[in-house]
Every structure is written in structure tokens, then in C-alpha cells.
Amino acid sequence: MLIRVTEAPISADEAAQAVASPAAGAINVFLGVVRNTNLGRAVSHLVYDAYPSMAEKEMRAIAEEAKARFGLEDCAILHRTGRLEIGETSLVVAVSCGHRRESYEAGLWVVNEVKKRVPVWKKEVWEDGEEWIEGPESLGMQQAPASMQR
Amino acid sequence: MLIRVTEAPISADEAAQAVASPAAGAINVFLGVVRNTNLGRAVSHLVYDAYPSMAEKEMRAIAEEAKARFGLEDCAILHRTGRLEIGETSLVVAVSCGHRRESYEAGLWVVNEVKKRVPVWKKEVWEDGEEWIEGPESLGMQQAPASMQR
Amino acid sequence: MEVMGTVTVLLFASLAERAGTRRLELPLEDGATVGRVRDRVVAQFPQLAPAVPTLMYALDEEYAREDAPVRPGSTLALIPPVSGG
Amino acid sequence: MEVMGTVTVLLFASLAERAGTRRLELPLEDGATVGRVRDRVVAQFPQLAPAVPTLMYALDEEYAREDAPVRPGSTLALIPPVSGG
Numbered sequence: 001m002l003i004r005v006t007e008a009p010i011s012a013d014e015a016a017q018a019v020a021s022p023a024a025g026a027i028n029v030f031l032g033v034v035r036n037t038n039l040g041r042a043v044s045h046l047v048y049d050a051y052p053s054m055a056e057k058e059m060r061a062i063a064e065e066a067k068a069r070f071g072l073e074d075c076a077i078l079h080r081t082g083r084l085e086i087g088e089t090s091l092v093v094a095v096s097c098g099h100r101r102e103s104y105e106a107g108l109w110v111v112n113e114v115k116k117r118v119p120v121w122k123k124e125v126w127e128d129g130e131e132w133i134e135g136p137e138s139l140g141m142q143q144a145p146a147s148m149q150r
Numbered sequence: 151m152l153i154r155v156t157e158a159p160i161s162a163d164e165a166a167q168a169v170a171s172p173a174a175g176a177i178n179v180f181l182g183v184v185r186n187t188n189l190g191r192a193v194s195h196l197v198y199d200a201y202p203s204m205a206e207k208e209m210r211a212i213a214e215e216a217k218a219r220f221g222l223e224d225c226a227i228l229h230r231t232g233r234l235e236i237g238e239t240s241l242v243v244a245v246s247c248g249h250r251r252e253s254y255e256a257g258l259w260v261v262n263e264v265k266k267r268v269p270v271w272k273k274e275v276w277e278d279g280e281e282w283i284e285g286p287e288s289l290g291m292q293q294a295p296a297s298m299q300r
Numbered sequence: 301m302e303v304m305g306t307v308t309v310l311l312f313a314s315l316a317e318r319a320g321t322r323r324l325e326l327p328l329e330d331g332a333t334v335g336r337v338r339d340r341v342v343a344q345f346p347q348l349a350p351a352v353p354t355l356m357y358a359l360d361e362e363y364a365r366e367d368a369p370v371r372p373g374s375t376l377a378l379i380p381p382v383s384g385g
Numbered sequence: 386m387e388v389m390g391t392v393t394v395l396l397f398a399s400l401a402e403r404a405g406t407r408r409l410e411l412p413l414e415d416g417a418t419v420g421r422v423r424d425r426v427v428a429q430f431p432q433l434a435p436a437v438p439t440l441m442y443a444l445d446e447e448y449a450r451e452d453a454p455v456r457p458g459s460t461l462a463l464i465p466p467v468s469g470g
Contacts, residue, residue, distance in 0.1 A: 011163055012162035012163050012166045012177075012179050013161055013162050013163040016162045016179075016181055020183070020237055021237075022185070022186040022236050022237060023185060023186060023187065024183055024185065025182065025183055025184075025185040026180070026181070026182065026183065027162075027180070027181040027183055028178070028179070028180055028181075028257075029162050029166075029178070029179040029180075029181070030176070030177070030178055030179075030250065030253070030254075031166055031176070031177040031178075031179070032175065032176065032250070032470045033170070033174055033175055033176065033177055033246075034175075035172070035173060035174065035175040035248070036172040036173060037173065048469070049397050049398045049401070050397075050469070051395065051397055051443070051446075051462055051464070053446055054443055054446040054447075054462065055469075057446050057447075079469055079470075086172050087170055087171075087172060090469075090470065091469065091470045096183075098185070100180065100182070100258065100261055100385075101258065103180070104180075104254050104257065104258045107178075107254065108250065108251070108254045111250055111470065114469060114470055115467070115468075115469060115470040116467070117448075117467065118467060118469050119397070119443065119462070119464050119467055119469075120467055120468070120469025120470075121397060121398035121399075121465060121467060121468050121469065122468045122469065123398070132398045132399035132402070132465070132468075133468040134399070134439060134465055134466035134468060182385045198384070199312050199313045199316070200312075200384070201310065201312055201358070201361075201377055201379070203361055204358055204361040204362075204377065205384075207361050207362075229384055229385075240384075240385065241384065241385045250470075261385065264384060264385055265382070265383075265384060265385040266382070267363075267382065268382060268384050269312070269358065269377070269379055269382055269384075270382055270383070270384025270385075271312060271313035271314075271380060271382060271383050271384065272383045272384065273313070282313045282314035282317070282380070282383075283383040284314070284354060284380050284381035284383060
């Protein structure tokens, strides 16, 4: 189970190879990539901040939950931090399993969970300003599940 | 639009890079991989045959249709032929678009279409025999859509 | 029957193995259709007969029906149920 | 109020920028909870007050509620709405 928060570039191949298994017929890899616009505004670049140790802990919990829930062979989650230019990859999620449909369902589930509960933040930088995004997808904007409270 | 039927290895990174676009926030890559079992039987390796020129034509048609249907930035489809060992990648489908949900929906749609109508065939080789698979997913086992007949 | 050029027939996968060839050149008769050319192939390779009910056809790289006319110089592919991916 | 060791407070993203620091060490009082430590941080950095309604909290790398007790040596992270991916 490859889990990593890193300032170094991350790639589809590394994640795909990490989840490879003789019993896996399907590998689904998602790349979150820096777009040149958001909500109609031109983006210059992004800066990602993270709480790395907790982010990796949450990513590992998500990967374990996905394996159990979808019967995956394996799951990898990589998140990059620091300054990212347009076209660079910020997130890689790879899942492997027997058949293709579950690979898509599981992959999307993992990406959604990452966006909800992994402590990573992005700052959008435009030509004329910048702002930390406090995402509507965050659990901070939703009801936190009981399992995440103590 | 990267479309290729080839005997050479194919990779997630090549397909992901081929569909990259400044307007793409999401890239989804699917890898079809040779499993060590099928329907409970141990597989030694696979041999893929293809009608390469027509296969590439069908793959291009599927990619164009996917771009229009899902508003994709780009789509790549790579299929390998010849002998493939367990763990080797037979199919790579990559799609790029604005947001993640469409990337998953579009990717699965493309993979399903490839399996239905691209003229490629696999032979399963077991320790004690071999058989060309004539797949239940093939259009030959279904009603062919009017658009595919003349 | 007047001979009007030739048609190239392509065989793949199990068909190619059973016939022992991947490619035939057949003389093309007046009024030839996909189905009639297919019948000529099966007459030459009776071991392909069991596969006929499962076949689809491609004329010059497009899926075609059995009653589609075959023109001289065309390529007809006999397409078993596909199993790529 | 008896002082009972310290708590490490971590700030990220907009909070770190507004406070001008990513890390504080605060003396820990008897009966300290996540909410009380947070209030001490806001007293020191009033510019963080507007963010408080959106915050979540992590104690020693696990999400925690405001009424969770804070033990000496703990690390409390103030977590703005996440926006990774």
C-alpha cells in the first residue's frame, strides 16, 4: 500500500506499479491535475500545504477502508505539496482489483474521501491575487461522520 | 488523440501525458492487466490477435464519440497484441476533462465500448490447453447497433 | 457467372488457426455479397462452419451486414466475437 | 489554574499565513480541552477569530471534538476546511 505526501513529482506509472498484483485484472489510476482556470478565473499556479503525518495517516485509513469495501487487491494514494504549475499532478490514486467496474467505483470513492478528509489545502494564485481555498467538499463544511469524532 | 495497436509494452504515463491539457483538472487512466485466473482456472499467459487497421479505426471512433458525449479534453486508447504474461498491461484507456466525476464515467464508457466492438481477440493459455475467448461482451453476442451496420 | 476481380478475405483468432491461414484471395462473382463470399470461404474450409452463427463481418474496415454487396478489390474480414481489453 | 506541561499547536494554510507562524507551544492548564486551547490561540492571534466557525481539530493526528481533553505533550492541529486533490 503506497501512501505518500511529498514535494517531489508523482506519476501514474509509479502508482500503477505499486498496486499491481497477479490477481488484478483492472487497475484504475486517477490524476488530479492543476487546471488553468477555476470558477472562470485564470489560475497562475497553486501552492499546496499539508499536515503530512496526519495526511498520510488519513490516506492509509481511506485505502484500508476502500480495500475492505470494494474487495481491492491494493490501493495507492500520493499527494504532492508545494508549488505546482499548470498541468502538474497534485494527486494520484490507484486501485487494483479483479474487474473493471469495481476499479472505477472504488477509485472515485477514494478520490472523494481524500478531498473530504485528508488535511491538505490549496492556495490559488492568480495574476492579481491569491486565496486559500476552503473547499465546499471539506468535512468542515459538512456533518463529520461519527467515526471521525472522539 | 493517441490511438495505437502495438506489440510493444504500453504504459499509464504515456497515455496520461498524451491526454494532458491546460484545461484538464482530471485524468483517468484504466489499465487492463493479465490476471492469473479466469473463471476459476489458472491462466499461464494470454495471446492477443487483432485486425490492427480496423481496430485503430474503431478505437478512434470510440474516442471521438467519448469526447463529444462527455465533453472530454482528450482521449487515448492503446491496445497491446501478441503474447502477454501475467501482470502485463493489455489495454490502456486515458481520458482528460475538467472534473473527476466525468473522468470516471467517460473512462468506463470507453473501456466498455472497446470490449464490445474493437476487433481484438484473446487466447487463454493454461497449463493443459488453450482456447480463444469469444466474449459475452462482444457485439457478436448482442444486438449490433444500427450505426454499426450497413 | 462472370468473374469480376478479387476479394481479399481476412481470418483472425480461432478462424485463422482452424483454417491455417490469415488471408485468402478469392475471385469475385457478379452480385457477390458478404454472405456469399463467406459461404465460399466455408466451402473451402468446412472446419469454419460451426463458427458462422457467431460471426460479424467487416468490409473495408467497417462492420457490414451479410447482404452488403462486395465490390472488386474489397477486403472482407470475418470477425469472431471480440474479446479485447 | 495549575500548569501541567505544554501542548503543541499546529497552524496550516490561511491560519499559518494570518498568524505568521505554523507552530506554537502553549502551557497546558488543568481541565484543558480542544476548545479551550483554541480560545487561547485566538486570544493570542485575534486575526484567526473569523476562521473559528469553520475549523475542525486534530489531537495527535486524529480528528477530535471541541470538548476532547488535551493531555500534556499532545499536539493540537487547527484544521481549516480541507481542499486537497
